Amino acid sequence: MTSIILLSVFGILNLFLGFLRSNKVLLPGAMLLLLAVFGANYADWNVVHAPYFNNMLVVDNYTVAFTGIVLLTTILLLPFSRSYVTSGEPNLAEYYALLLFSLVGAIMMIGYDHLLMLFVGIEILSISMYVLAGSSKRDSRSNEAALKYFLMGAFATGILLFGIALLYGATGTFALSQLATAVAAPANASLQPMLYIGILMMIIGIGFKVSAAPFHFWTPDVYEGTPTFFTAFMSTVVKTAGFAAFLKLLAVALPAAQGFWMPTIQAMCALTLLLGNVGAAAQSNTKRMLAYSSVSHAGYLLIGLVASKGILTGDAASAIFFYSLAYSIATVAAFGVLKLVTDHRQNDSYAGLNGLGKTNPLLAFVMTVAMLSLAGIPLTGGFFGKFFLLAAAVGQGYIGLVVFAVIMSMVGLYYYLRPLIAMYMQPAPDDATSVPVDGIQAVTLVVLAVLTIVLGIAPGFVSGIL
Amino acid sequence: MLTAVLLFLPLAAALLLLFVKGAAARALAFGASLVEFALAAFVAFDFKAHGSAAYNLDYNWIPSAGINFHLGLDGLSLLLVLLTTFLVPLILLSAFKRDFDNPSTFYALVLFMQTGLIGVFTSLDAFLFYFFWEVALIPIYFLAGAWGGERRVAVTLKFFLYTVVGSLLMLAGFVYLYLQTGPAAGSLAQHSSELTAFYNLKLSASEQSWLFWLIFAAFAVKMPIFPFHTWQPDTYTEAPAPATMLLSGIMLKMGIYGTMRWLLPVVPLGVSQWQKPVIVLSVIGIIYGAIIAIRQRDVKRLIAYSSLSHVGLMAAGVFSLTQIGLQGAVIQMLAHGVNVVGMFFIADAIERRTGTRFIPDLGGLTRRTPILSVCFLVMLLSTVALPLTGGFVGEFLLLAGVYQYNAWVGAVAGLTIIFSAVYLLRMFQRVMLGPDSSFSETITDLTGGELLILVPLIALVFWLGLFPGSFLHISEPAVTNILALVGR
Numbered sequence: 001m002t003s004i005i006l007l008s009v010f011g012i013l014n015l016f017l018g019f020l021r022s023n024k025v026l027l028p029g030a031m032l033l034l035l036a037v038f039g040a041n042y043a044d045w046n047v048v049h050a051p052y053f054n055n056m057l058v059v060d061n062y063t064v065a066f067t068g069i070v071l072l073t074t075i076l077l078l079p080f081s082r083s084y085v086t087s088g089e090p091n092l093a094e095y096y097a098l099l100l101f102s103l104v105g106a107i108m109m110i111g112y113d114h115l116l117m118l119f120v121g122i123e124i125l126s127i128s129m130y131v132l133a134g135s136s137k138r139d140s141r142s143n144e145a146a147l148k149y150f151l152m153g154a155f156a157t158g159i160l161l162f163g164i165a166l167l168y169g170a171t172g173t174f175a176l177s178q179l180a181t182a183v184a185a186p187a188n189a190s191l192q193p194m195l196y197i198g199i200l201m202m203i204i205g206i207g208f209k210v211s212a213a214p215f216h217f218w219t220p221d222v223y224e225g226t227p228t229f230f231t232a233f234m235s236t237v238v239k240t241a242g243f244a245a246f247l248k249l250l251a252v253a254l255p256a257a258q259g260f261w262m263p264t265i266q267a268m269c270a271l272t273l274l275l276g277n278v279g280a281a282a283q284s285n286t287k288r289m290l291a292y293s294s295v296s297h298a299g300y301l302l303i304g305l306v307a308s309k310g311i312l313t314g315d316a317a318s319a320i321f322f323y324s325l326a327y328s329i330a331t332v333a334a335f336g337v338l339k340l341v342t343d344h345r346q347n348d349s350y351a352g353l354n355g356l357g358k359t360n361p362l363l364a365f366v367m368t369v370a371m372l373s374l375a376g377i378p379l380t381g382g383f384f385g386k387f388f389l390l391a392a393a394v395g396q397g398y399i400g401l402v403v404f405a406v407i408m409s410m411v412g413l414y415y416y417l418r419p420l421i422a423m424y425m426q427p428a429p430d431d432a433t434s435v436p437v438d439g440i441q442a443v444t445l446v447v448l449a450v451l452t453i454v455l456g457i458a459p460g461f462v463s464g465i466l
Numbered sequence: 467m468l469t470a471v472l473l474f475l476p477l478a479a480a481l482l483l484l485f486v487k488g489a490a491a492r493a494l495a496f497g498a499s500l501v502e503f504a505l506a507a508f509v510a511f512d513f514k515a516h517g518s519a520a521y522n523l524d525y526n527w528i529p530s531a532g533i534n535f536h537l538g539l540d541g542l543s544l545l546l547v548l549l550t551t552f553l554v555p556l557i558l559l560s561a562f563k564r565d566f567d568n569p570s571t572f573y574a575l576v577l578f579m580q581t582g583l584i585g586v587f588t589s590l591d592a593f594l595f596y597f598f599w600e601v602a603l604i605p606i607y608f609l610a611g612a613w614g615g616e617r618r619v620a621v622t623l624k625f626f627l628y629t630v631v632g633s634l635l636m637l638a639g640f641v642y643l644y645l646q647t648g649p650a651a652g653s654l655a656q657h658s659s660e661l662t663a664f665y666n667l668k669l670s671a672s673e674q675s676w677l678f679w680l681i682f683a684a685f686a687v688k689m690p691i692f693p694f695h696t697w698q699p700d701t702y703t704e705a706p707a708p709a710t711m712l713l714s715g716i717m718l719k720m721g722i723y724g725t726m727r728w729l730l731p732v733v734p735l736g737v738s739q740w741q742k743p744v745i746v747l748s749v750i751g752i753i754y755g756a757i758i759a760i761r762q763r764d765v766k767r768l769i770a771y772s773s774l775s776h777v778g779l780m781a782a783g784v785f786s787l788t789q790i791g792l793q794g795a796v797i798q799m800l801a802h803g804v805n806v807v808g809m810f811f812i813a814d815a816i817e818r819r820t821g822t823r824f825i826p827d828l829g830g831l832t833r834r835t836p837i838l839s840v841c842f843l844v845m846l847l848s849t850v851a852l853p854l855t856g857g858f859v860g861e862f863l864l865l866a867g868v869y870q871y872n873a874w875v876g877a878v879a880g881l882t883i884i885f886s887a888v889y890l891l892r893m894f895q896r897v898m899l900g901p902d903s904s905f906s907e908t909i910t911d912l913t914g915g916e917l918l919i920l921v922p923l924i925a926l927v928f929w930l931g932l933f934p935g936s937f938l939h940i941s942e943p944a945v946t947n948i949l950a951l952v953g954r
Contacts, residue, residue, distance in 0.1 A: 318530075357612070358567075377630075378600040384528075387593075391531070394641055406638060410631050417623060424612040425619050464530030 001052055001059050002040040003067060004107050010037070011100035018093025023085040030096045031078050037103075038071045055175060056114035062312060063111035065321050065466060066244040070106045070237045073328040074099060077236070079444040080336045081229050083343050095135060099233065102128035106241035110248075115164045115174040118245055122160065122209060125238060126153050132230040133222060145225025152208070152218045160205025166198030176253040184256035196260055202249065203264060210242035212302060213272040216295045220279070223291035228342065231287065232335030235294040236328040243301050247308060247320060255310030265305050270404055272299035277411040286338055287348045289415055290331070293374060296412060297327050300389055303405055307393040315395060317466040319388035325462065326381030326455050330373035333448040336441070337367040344435040350418050355428020360435050364423040366445045373452045375416035376409055381455025388463060468509060469523045469537045472547065473584050475502050476554075476577040483574035491570035492562055495577060499555040502580070506544075506551040513544055513940065518947075519590060527594070532655030536590040541944040545796060545937060546587040546723055549803050552926070553715050554580050556919045560811055561708040563818070563915065566613055572708075575605040579712060586720050592640040592659040595728065599633055599684070602720065606712060610705035618704045625701040628694070632687035639680030643667060643732065664732045665951055671735040678736030681729050682744075689721035689777050691744070692751030702770035707814035710766070714773050715807040719799045722780055726792065730784070731951035737787070745785050745871065749879050751778030756885030760892070765813045765823040768893055772849065772886060773806050779882050782875070783864035787952055789945060791867020796941045798860025801848065801930050805857055808845035808923045812838065815916060816897070820905045825893060830902035835911040839898050841920045846894055848927045850887045856930025 010033040017029055041064055049059045084092050105124025112118040130153060134146025168174055170191040171182035186192060208215040223231045250261060276296025283289040301320060308316035340363060341356065342348045357364040373382035386409065390402050437445070455462070479498030486494055513520065519538030527535040539547065558576060566572065582605070585598030603626070611622035643664050650658035669677070686694045702710050730737055755775030762768035780798050783791035815838065816831070817823045832839040848855035851862070861883060869876030912920070930937065 361571075372604070377604065378597045379604065383597075383600075388531075391641055391645075394645055403638070406634055410627070410634060413627060413630055414623075417626065421611070421619055421623070424608060425622075458527075460526075460528045460530070463528060 001049065001057070002044070003037050003071070004104055006033075006037045006040055007100050007104045007107070011097045011104070014093055014097040014100060018097075023088060023092050026092050026096055027078060027081065027085050030100070031075060033100070034071060034075045034078070038068070038075065041067050041071060051113055053117070056117045057108065057111050058113045059111055062244070062248070062317070062466060063107070066110040066240060066324070067107050069240050069321070069325050069328055070103060070110075072325075073236045073240070073332055074103060074233070076329070076444055076448055077229070077232055077332050077336070079440045080232070080339050082438060082441060083339075084229075091135070095132065098128040098132055102132075102233075103237070106237055109241040110244040112245065112248070113176050113252075115167065115176075115179075115253075118249070119157075119161060119164060121241075121245070122205075123157065125241065126157065126209070129153075129230070129234060129238065132233070133226040135230065136227045139225075139227075141225035142227060143225075145222045148218055149222045149226075156205050156208035156215070159201050159208075163198045163201030163203075163205060166194050166201065170195035170198060176248070179253040180255060183254055195257070199254060199257055199261055200264065203261065203268075206242060206246050206249070207268060210239050210246065210298050210301070211295050212268050212298045213275045213295065214268075216272065216275065216298070219295055220288050220291040223294070224285070224288050228287065228335055228339040228348075231291075232332055232339070235290070235335070236331050239294065239298065239301075240324045240328055243298075243305075243320060243324060247305055247317060248312065250305060251308055251310050251312040251317070258310050262306065265302060266398075266401060269299055269302035269306060269401060272296070272302060273405055273408040277408045277415075280415045281411055283415070285349050286353065286419060287342075289350075289418070290334060290338070293412070293415070294331070296408065297323075297374070299408070300386060300405060303393050303398070303401060304389050306398055306401065307389070307396045309396055313466050315388070315392040315464075318464045319385070319392045321466055322381075322388050322455075322459065322463050323385035326373060326385040326452065329448055329451050329455070330370040330380070330382055333366050333370035333445065333452065334374065336445060336448070337363045337370070340435050340437060340441065345432070350422045351426075353419050353422040354426040355432055356423040356435075358428050359432050360437070362442060362445060363435060363437065366449045367423060368420055369449045369452050371416040371419055373456070375413050379453060379456045381452045381459070383456055384459040384463065385455075388459075467523070468505065469521045469539065469588060472502065472505055472509070472551075473537065473581060473588070475505070476580040476584070480574040480577040480581070483570050483577065487570055491573060495558050495570075495573035496555060496562075498577060499551070499558055499580070503551040503555055506548050509539065510544060510548055510940070513539070513541070519543070522590075527591075529653075530655060532650060532653050532658045533593045534591045534658075534660060535594060536660065537585075537588040537594075538590045539588055540947070541941040542723070542726065542796060542948075543587045543944075545800060545941055546719055547584055549719070549800050550580060550583045550587065550716050552922075553711070553803060553807055556807065556922060557708050557711045557715070559915070559919050560711065560814070564706070564708070566706070572609065572613060575609050576708065576712065579605040579609070583716055583720070587723060590661045592644060592661065592664060592728070594659075595724075596633065596637050596640060599636075599720065599724075600630075602717065603629055603633075606709060606717065609709040609712070610701060613706045613709070615704040615706075617700070621697075621700040621704045625697040628687050628697045629684075632684040632694070635680045636684035639677050642677065642680075661727075667732075669733070669735070671739065674733040674736030675739050676736075678729070678733050678740050681733065682725070682740075685721040685724045685729060687721075688724070689718055689781060690774070691781050692747055692754055692774075692778065695751065695755075695774055698774060699767055699770040702773070703764065703766045707810055710810050711807045714770070714810065715803045718773070718777055719803060722777075722784060722795055722799055725781070725784055726795070726945075726948055730787070731948055734952045737785075737952065741785050741787065745782050745868070745875060748778045748782035748785065749875060751775065752782070752879055752882045753885070756882060756889065759889040760885070762889075763825045765816065765825060765893065765897065766810070768825075768889060769806065769809050769813060772889065773802070775882055775886065776802055776849070779861065779864050779868075779879055782879055783867045786867040786871035787949065788867040788870045789949060790863050790870065792945045792949065793938055793941065794860055794863025794865075794867055796945065797856070797930065797934055797937060798864055800937060801856030801860040801927070804923050804926050804930070805845055805849045808841070808920060808927075809849065811916075811919060811923075812842045812845060815912065819909050825896050828897045828903055828905065829900040830898075830906040831909050832898040833906060834909050835898075837917070838912045841912065841917075841924065842894065842898060844924050844927060846890050848931070850890055851883050854928065854931045856927045856934075858931055859934040860930075
């Protein structure tokens, strides 16, 4: 709860900092504020809090753990907004404020215990993201992305809200625990169809937010058009919060309806894995590849939902936590490097990375670690992420799904290697100069790489904590 | 403790190398690899040959999943660690001869790979084994891909995809086995991935039947066994010489070692079911590799196919499931490692002097290069398995093992010796002897630095040939132990 209050206050504070007209203060300011929030969030670990707002929001270890991921991701992402500082972007204070507010939405999505709280959280997060997607005002691609994201997103939120309403109609409650009882022992059997349609609509609404197929079609276009800095935020924080919310919905409110949603989620999972990986393999643009890759990772995380079998703690939940953490760190690293390189070289195709191993060994190394982690190669966090997820699913007997996921991750190897081939095995263009990286960005990149490797060597300290 | 030093010393040196340039980098890399060899040699002298693993290092790696960082050395592991630590300094020395970009990164990757290899040869936990198995792959991918020849991008991609697909299948097999295990004593986790836990599993024959192929996929690609070999000749040819030496000299042995440690004793019923098909495939590989080698006009490709042919014999020996066949495979792993590294080094030495490795362009080199010719001939004759050389002992024992399994198969496998004499002596004749080529007068003989690499290799060839017992007795209890587990 402290983190929500702090973030809201700091968001407003940030707006006022904008009056100083000094972008130099903003970046370190925002980072310090977020570090403070991270500390406050950590202080809630293993502390029992009574639910807030008439049982609408709970702060338990589940909330604290996933909140920790979104905060850490944002802290590590912020240094890559440096180009806004140096270019004198007039609206930087508003961007940071929106990021902080959207984090409030993310935390509400993670900690909700009441469907309305979920809805409000999703809306806070989404509306901030609609604005930020279009933040590059003079770029028509960014405008297109914002409009697409807004129209599709508004539609999906509408469906979600419709689903919530139907669920309420069928059970008479918004509270997760009461929903669970009402679903397990329905008072009126004639309302069952309404319940199922409601569940399906909620799955569609959240599936859209986490870009799970077949509701992923907006992802490549929006990711490509959105300024890279915000794309990174979108593909990490939004996805992590979305999956935390998804798992909670299925595990706390709807375990009794497992017979209904389990086949749905399984089908979505297989489809997401297929479309994400095959789509990514067909790309020649790094950013679009990462967009499809984020779809495919939604597929792996869906395996976690399947394996959870409606339980919020234990192997599957821990695996989803670990996977989200490893994925977020690697994705921030990949987008961070991509942003620095494209800002300098103005080319976001694979060829834009050519010869980076020569001109910028550090950037190339961090990108390599990120790609290997996303591909799930040992020594990186991504390997243990996949390992824990797939082991949890095998443990529950979903062999077919796991085999399919392994085959798809073989496809993944192909496209994750392509940036590496460009960086190390293609010559740099003749006029290529080294990409400028300032101190704080270099430190952040090293931290990202080290974190990924630490997760890949000593996963014990965060595995199995839920 | 010693095992940990053995494992992490090359890694530490590799990390240091990222900050060191020029001559200091060479000194650091070579120094570290020599210290590593000294350590391994010390372990070898200190080693008491018995069946179970010594120098255990057991650390609770991922407690919630029952995965341990468990390393240990038995005779089999020890010999392969010795081979690795013996060859890496020589491979580094050979890399010093070459002129390329970013040399210190190159040395760092070689040492990083050494850590992976030693990890593979000493792991006693399935996931740790898989972990190091992939760790060894990453540096060699970059070594071959970033410093390789013209077609490197496509070739290394193929190599990488082949091997990773193979190892993912192995991982799938391991996960299945892992989920069948019970908790280890004193562990909180429900399962255990210890090697011994896998050995103690009681699995039905039908389970073992498909598990066999899941696990064997990784090893078959790595060796490689026909028909999983298509990545091999291209990769050996395109990779820079030091990377080719690592691939053929050491990495190939990961496949044989893995089969002996992680396949035969884990799924014995699957092995007995598939023994015949695998031996037949191996023998096909022997003949196929040899016939293609005869037709090759590129020295490096010829050696690559020769290696394919010889590894087929090793696989057949292992799958004969006889004491003599397995012991032959052990000694042949050492001999082949030495031979093939020497052959590739000499091929590279010729290429650096003449700028070509195309056999018809060469000829009559021997007049100006007596030392090179002698060294080449020794390596070649050991590969052909002439008595007194290491190759003879290995191939003799292997053939004896295969013969015990089936006389006819043994007879066909025996063709390997005749064939390799054909293609290797023909190559020698056309490259070193024969009519003069444009290089006959200008070529220079081996330098002292190059001899520094070849003399230890040649010494080991004769040591293996004359006193094979000094190596065989180290591995004997380990091999007996493996066969006892297979025969249970």
